[in-house]
Amino acid sequence: MAPPKKQYLTLLLLLSLFALFIFSHYFLSPPPSPSLSTPSTHFLPPQKPSSPFTFTIKLLAYNRLSSLSRCLHSLSSSHYYGDTVDLHIFIDHFPNSSSSDLGRNLENSHEILDFVDGFKWVFGKKLIHYRTVNVGLQAQWLEAWWPSHDDEFVFVVEDDLEVSPLYYKLIKGLILNYYYNQSNFSPSIFGASLQRPRFVPGKHGNKIKLDSETRFFLYPLVGTWGQLLFPRPWKEFRLWYDDHKAKGIKPVLDGMVTTGWYKKLGEKIWTPWFIKFIHSRGYFNIYTNFLYERALSVSHRDPGVNYGKTAGPDSQLLDESSHDINLLDMQSLSDLQWYDFCFRRVLPGRVAKKLSEVSQILHTMEKQKPVLLVSVLKSSETIVKNLICHFERLNIQNYIFMVPNSESVSLHDLPRRGHPVIVTEDVFDSITRSKKSSSILIKETVIKAYVIKKCLEAGFDNWVIASNMLPLISNPPFDFTDSSFYVGKDSRLLVVRSSSSSREVWDERFVQKFAATVETLIRQESLLKENGNFVDIVEKFAENHVLRFKSVDDVNYSLKLERVHGNQSLSTNTKVISWSPEMDIDSVHKHLEELGLWIIDSDSSCKAVVCHQS
Template sequence: MALPPPQPKKHHFTLLYLLLILITLLLFSHYTLTPPSPPLPTQILSPQNHTFTFTIKLLAYNRLHSLTRCLHSLSSANYANDTVHLHIYIDHFPNSSFSTDVGQKLESFKEILGFVDGFEWLHGVKVVHYRTVNVGLQGQWLEAWWPVNDHDFVFVVEDDLEVSPHYYLFLKKLILFYYYDDNNFSPWVFGASLQRPRFVPGKHGNKMNLDSESKLFLYQLVGTWGQLLFPRPWKEFRLWYDDHKARGIKPFLEGMVTNGWYKKMGERIWTPWFIKFIHSHGYFNIYTNFPHERALTVSHRDAGVNYGKTAGPDSQLLDRNSRDIDLVTMNPLSNIQWYDFCFRKVLPGRVIKVLDDVGSILHTMELQKPILLVSVSQASEKAINNLICHFERLNIRNYIFIVPQRKSDLLRDLPRRGHPVIVTESVFDSITGGKNSHHELISETVVQAYVIKKCLESWFDTWVISGNMLPLTNNPLLDIGDRTSDFYVGKGSRHFAVRISSSSRNIWGDVFVQRLADMTESLVGRDGGSFGDVVEKFFDNIGIRLNIVDDTGVSLKLETTDMNQSVSTNTKMITWSPSTDADIVRGRLQQLGMWIIDVDSSCKAVVCHQS
């Protein structure tokens, strides 16, 4: 039988009481002291076979009070005994011979430098960079970092920022999960912002409504109030910036609020440059979504370049008492929502290689609107990019690109930007049981016929076009049809449309598409032709009525346009032959005001249509 523990003596109670008083005083002493560990695990495994560096880049100017608050919050965070370096960049005041307060400015900056020199950073190496000239926010951001390798990360903060004690452990977990975990890595994620999401830069964009379950989401917008940057995308941006700046190309992006910022402030700010880069390259940023307007970083929006007078904190800081927030669990990348500059959902990765999977794309389409099947086999990549910009302008969302395997760049680029793709050869193989066709047009025609059947089964009107066409309305062939038939071919454009009805579903059934597939080789002929040509010949052979729509009056043939011709209000589409030289196509479309991509082959404007 165990003996009872000895009872403490009276002087032991006195010592215990004094010890409790001492602990209380320490806890409420000056906040530069190391705080107690927050309610997060302090042991996070390092990436296997990798060690990464983490450096804080603090950008400061002339706000000592802001800088003091920022440094104390950074110093008080929990770093779990990791090495974290601190680089402080202090911008110089503008030198001017006409300034009457030079002496006062010098004293102010001496005070800032004295504070920074005396500030003790216990977590790694502290480096202070005091500039000799004023470079502004753009220079501060762009010159703060050049990654030394692919495992070099920075967290950029401006001096009026305050960070949560949990920020570092959260970012470390995020890096391990979304950068080093192959199952959750995407090369198109450029970093993570810790600020509360609240801004949609696309004019007339959607309101930022997020459900409480979406703790993390992906958004194209960069965050300047606590931004983690991944090394490779930042290097790519810096080289892109140098190239465009050297050639005098401005970061104009119509339809964006930030476009007005740049026109007003010019090179004093850097975000329009990065936004333009993100738009052209299709990158995304990880954001957090915590309830009650809380965030891991808070901007106090002190008076400076961005604010004429202090606006106060933009959100509530997640402090040590925020125990209702799970900061450890990371959702798989496949379960996270993606949003563009209009805060419109982006659905990346929609690539179909088997016919039975076409339904998964159709389930993502808007109901009661036609499906556009777009053949890209005979179109240039720039023409396809220009077509996508017109789709955006017209708010055409229901389209699927049919792409042959030889167009590898499009197969890689289109799905990651959220454009659905059918791989021609793979789907053809799934239809024929692996019987490959040596004629690309035959494979494409068979695939189009079977996909139309899938669209009709899901009650969608369907329109088959090529990349050598620009629609100027949402559905030109059906707009001008006489509605006496379900099937239409444009007399001038040679493009095909089918209207959904019980009769069209019955006609375009299994027997129909099998017969069309069997006859495709003879119908295509030696000189090829469009899908509309094939369908017209097939309908003649089987005796089904086909409506030939006279679209010559509303279809503009690019090869026949003269230098002074313009697009009339009656024009519903622009077409050109696949054999037309790509430079001629671009030049003519530019003259007509219909070439709306820039030197990066990205849209010149962001067009928001509210959902």
């Protein structure tokens, strides 16, 4: 039976309104601006635009006509393959000067203006921005661009640069391959530098050494000699800069050569600000590596803010006669090597969701060093980041974080920054067929036992700690002469030595029996009071098994923060600091600050870069 006409029209109207809502919400709404407090590392990969992306050259000039002329002619001699490329020239004004210099400065500025006015740019629109006052290099960079959409890219060059005729070919290839190709996209990448990599800003860092097969790699340092910028990270940086500048926060990052530049030149330069931002966010830049000191963008290092006199070209310009290179032969992102400010390898993406994948993570660890298994259950983000900064300070490279599940915020951020992670619930599901519901505490306890077994099999000593512990030295001198199992009664640290005797005890049968009795052990009242601490559970289980622990607690070996009053100094024997998991974050922060052990800043980022040569 057909519905009445009135009901039919009502239904049709409701469907139309619903369709209009869906269309307006998903297709007409502008994309959200990046949050100032939260890095934009979780937004979806950009889709290929229906129309070509926009590309603009931002040329920053001042008073060097010959340099500007050379730069513009190199840009106009490049190949753009029929694409529209706009050119924006920013000319800074000369500063107030004596009357004797005024005439010469005016003449020089007018010559530059006459030249750029008459310069023909046939590839797109030419825009000239002549400033009314001298703003300096920092403002020239920072005020050159505010992205209007996510398909807008800029290439920033200073006037003493010269580019290869092939530079745009590479840039377009990078955008298509590492921005629009979803399999190669990473929100951690802020752009690409075309200059030759030659500078390591971390003090006492490694020299840049790359093999001849490496064509592209990831490195956090921004390049000022020909830099492609992606829209979202740049907009995020500008908001971050505004916030920090307004609050009087300086871009000081200890252990970096660039901080010395800032202390000397102050706001004349902008790179220390961007470097501090990149360090806090964990972002990277694409760099090229061509043989024989060649590059697609070369600085002639003419006199200016950075050079008192001409230093000459820093590299050889790659030209069209270079037949040994295929610029569009680009590796997948997963095959590229990543490096930090010290030019040490960074290994992003190490996530174990199956027990077998734990072995793959252990394969990346440094031999002859213990592996720290760190629980972040019930821990704050700032506590974890402070712990990571201590790992960097102490050169502790062998550690694995245990995050509860795939919904954990830490799961997205830690592996992206190169920190290995075990996803507790996923690994637990991979080794048990039981449909019985278990708490995350039970699952984590079981997985710790299995991971210890994996470490022993791989030849690693194993420390089991929680994020409410802070090691103060990289390798405590335990007496390994008469035991394979050690505990810290105060710190609740568990150390399992990799030996034939420990492997005989901590075998598959032991782990399975432990896993079968964990829930019963945890539910005992004595263990619940300690929040199910792993050391307590193992000790309780060991009472009826062949497992004996030796205490590593001696005088002042470990220190609990609850006992700290005032500005108490640490004993030289103190190896581990710990505190109750129930202790509030403000109290922990205060106590660690008093002891000089709170080493993160207002961005929850390490206050210093510490380089340990490989």
